[in-house]
Amino acid sequence: MRWLQLSIKAPPEYVEPLTHLFNIHGEGSASVEQPGGYNPDEGEKPDPSACVTIRGWLPIDPTTESRKTAIDVGVRLIRHLIELPEIEEVEVTDDEWRNQKFDPIKVGENLVIVPRSTKYESKPSDIVIELEPGLAFGTGHHPTTLMCLEEIEKAVKPGDRFLDVGCGSGVLSIAALALGAEHATGLDIEDDAVKSSIENLEEAGFTEQSTILAGSIPHDQVPEGGFDVVGANIAANVLIMLAEPLIASVAEGGVIITSGVLETRLDEVVEAFKAVGGAVESSRKIEDWTATRITRVTGSN
Template sequence: MAEWKEYKVHINREATEAVSNILVELGSAGVSVSDRNDFLSLPEYGFDTLWALDEKDFPADGVLIKGYFYGKDASEETKQALIDRIEALKQYELDVVDFLVETEDVIEEEWANAWKKYYHPVSITRYMTIVPQWEEYTKKHDDEKIIFLDPGLAFGTGTHPTTQLCLQALETMIRGGEQILDVGTGSGVLTIASALLGVKTVQAYDLDDVAVKSALDNVNLNELDADIQIRPNDLLKGIDVQADIIVANILAEIILMLIPDAFKNLKPGGQFLSSGIISEKKDEVLESLKENGFEIHQVNQMGDWVAIIAIKPEED
């Protein structure tokens, strides 16, 4: 029976997205994040619990991020590369404090299948429920929209507060018939939600080819009417469109780099939804949005995470 190696990174919460991306770029077949804030905050917001959660699995401080490697990728060189790249995050002014990297052997069958018994449908809003593709689920009411996902690559199951904030915001932003850009699409969950809410076209981008495949696979699980294109791209570099909505659920530091291109690629009156922003970075992102011409429409927060809806002003 094949053995994989699990790489565990215990680090401060702000580094979650960056370390997850590093694991994927190094070849991890999946990423999971254990964050005690998620465990403690879910009941407060009234969501059904997606996982059969056990409090002892959550670190008392910071987060525990796990990646999975096999064969030649499961090497000491990979471990050292992981450590070096986490250290390098400090040059991007990301507040990376002390971290610990450990490895452990795991059995393929146990890792690949055992977790599925804990993954169940979750109601994100009254109108939107995320369902693992192998689960049978019956709508609770006619207006309920179902997002089917295969979260095997863990690019975003919809349960993290940043994604929940985006899904809730999209319900208020989309009226039907819009053109939307999804930057850093990951699992494709926001693309799928946008299509279910009635947008006309979605152009989704991700820097990682594996994420693009994951998003395409998940889009194909859902019966969608929108015209959807998903392809690799570095943020909005080289993109020249006039969209109604741009959504980016990524790291605050990356959002800061994206803001000028987001403004350029929005129609007057268009909306920019940014999430993945740790609360300590909120003011910096808000200031940059204003400096680049945006008007702040709404700021929403869940636990330590913030989502911002900004509007490109109408032309005089």
């Protein structure tokens, strides 16, 4: 079978909507490639403002043209907000599609995201997470995911219980378990995300240490006060709405790591968590995106 590979370059803040567009109308998961030219071994990090390449794949069959049209319409809408180049097209074979190769990505101090098709000689200090190339979006190309992974690496301790609200590909849960968490629970309202997370945790060897659920919180299978670290890489409106159940889910003294919040909405999110017993430990940003570390105040409901 042959495939039509579509690719477009965009600033990091537009990766999420474009990836979603390619995922809805394409086959499998879209990939995101970050520019090279930096050496993580020397402490260098990628330029967070540099354009990235989003790739998606369409089967060449009677549905190809209608899928392309739907993607074109979505890209034209995004062009009302930002200037984008034309979508590039190239036909690839089954083998070329399955065996794409992407460079490993260093995240934080020791986490390394390695596509399964890529050979990587790890160092003793490396904590290697293998993912399918198509899941590269969940590996730190977007500032929100990058900051979430870096904060999880700082927060998770051996034996911790981890909750991921809006788990997507499951990469945050995989990272937490690789860092020594005892168990990870993931939640997502999208069926495709639930399926993807289950498959990726199985591939990573963490099936017995993980539970992936459909839905959001509160949830009858998510105990209040049951988690030491909670990751929530979701939109500001959703974080504000879920502030109370998020605080309720974490043990006293536990940590909630929020991301996916634009700097212009940060104060609203912070106030929502303070109102229900959260205390902000720190906040940081890359470009216009922020990540915040929040603890549950002792004695709060």
